[in-house]
Amino acid sequence: MLEIDELSVRLPHTARPAIDGISLTVAENETVGLVGESGSGKSLTARAVLGLLPAAALTAGRILMDGADVLRMSPAALRRHRTHGAAMIYQDPRAAISPFRRIGDFLTEILREELGARAARARAVELLGLVGLPEPERHVRQHPHELSGGMLQRVVIAAALAGEPRLVLADEPTTALDVTTQAEIIRLLRDLRARTAAGMLFITHDLELAAMICDRVYVMYAGRIMETGPTRRLFADPRHPYTSGLLAATPRVSDLGALPPAIPGRPPDLLTALPGCPFAPRCAHVTESCTAAAPSLADGVACVKAGS
């Protein structure tokens, strides 16, 4: 359904591409994780899929959605793509919905043009029921401040589902929520997956969270895919030192206050060119060949050591 083919995105006044030749697929009914630290290019990838890159960005490669290239769509095709093709669930529901608008108006905005006011309102009520809100008829008349963060995130999910999109892009959809609500939203997304044929690209910095919901995972670093594979395999047998580092650095309650080992150093910014493997400066297994040229993704891993 979604096939990203060698996508590169370069932003103005930068020394290297923010997205550097990534290839990625999502099939119908599949949930795929895109995992990595802040700044690795995850959100930019989602924006590219929606055709929402900054105007000054230079792109190469293709983003095929059911065979049509998003990077070459007409404005009319793009508009259609953003409701029925791919829809985004954003991180912070309070930032996504204007505090002055009723929930019903927020939802019908997307539907009114196609369905007319009456049918749009009925559909809004139906959608609120679909995402598990207890009193849809009442909620359409309410303002955002009358709902909790978790309820509002359900409204945002309902809005994303309004056009029955083929693909849902979920960008850190639970980061702004407390842990109980986070678990409820993950359960809802899993449940919706069983009831719709939509595929999902689930973006997170949290590998554990990705494991709860994703069939496959892509691990991204400095605009490149470092490793990819079925979630279970990736967890049981991480092959790239970055994946192992991310897993080891995930805090667990059972550690009883002991801090997990962090990956030393910071991810690189966009102002320095990186001739070799972008992870090399932080990698415990670095060899001379790592800094000479960036290893390409072969057999699911982009690493000289893991690939040998």
Ligand SMILES: Nc1ncnc2c1ncn2[C@@H]1O[C@H](COP(=O)(O)OP(=O)(O)OP(=O)(O)O)[C@@H](O)[C@H]1O
């Ligand atoms: N509109 C923009 N203008 C300039 N730089 C940008 C723009 N959008 C993103 N970037 C830069 O591109 C890089 C990738 O950003 P992106 O938001 O995709 O990362 P991310 O992995 O989603 O991180 P986060 O989890 O913090 O959102 C970062 O270095 C960021 O500063």
